Amino acid sequence: MVKKNFIIALILVSISILILFVLYFLSYLSLQSLIPIIMGSSVATINFILAFYSIRKDIINGKLSLGNFLKLLPVRISISLSLIILSILFLDINRNKFIFSTLIFYVFYQIVEVKTLIKGEN
Numbered sequence: 805m806v807k808k809n810f811i812i813a814l815i816l817v818s819i820s821i822l823i824l825f826v827l828y829f830l831s832y833l834s835l836q837s838l839i840p841i842i843m844g845s846s847v848a849t850i851n852f853i854l855a856f857y858s859i860r861k862d863i864i865n866g867k868l869s870l871g872n873f874l875k876l877l878p879v880r881i882s883i884s885l886s887l888i889i890l891s892i893l894f895l896d897i898n899r900n901k902f903i904f905s906t907l908i909f910y911v912f913y914q915i916v917e918v919k920t921l922i923k924g925e926n
Contacts, residue, residue: 809923810856813916817845817909840897844905847891851884852913859920873921884910 824841827833858876888906892899 809916809920840902841905844902845909847884847887847906848909848913851880854880855917
């Protein structure tokens with residue numbers, strides 16, 4: 805179940821990024837808009853991969869619980885926050901689009917994580 809949710813989530817994100825590239829090539833989206841959105845999705849995807857690694861490891865060990873999942877949460881938040889701050893400080897990108905796209909992808913991934921945790925505990 806974990807692997808299935810992981811693959812479905814990555815396919816949906818890949819489709820959305822593919823749509824963004826199509827919009828860029830059709831000149832509906834500028835490069836200054838495309839890059840922050842792609843970077844924002846990358847930050848959220850890294851966080852998602854770390855979360856699924858934790859969930860999968862707990863399921864394999866037979867110890868899936870919210871407590872075990874929350875142990876990795878400070879590490880995930882620190883990595884995400886570091887990537888966001890470094891991107892905003894050192895890269896010349898549209899901050900609003902970057903933060904908004906990170907938020908949108910993060911919320912999507914959180915929904916998938918919660919769904920996986922609920923089904924994994926049952």
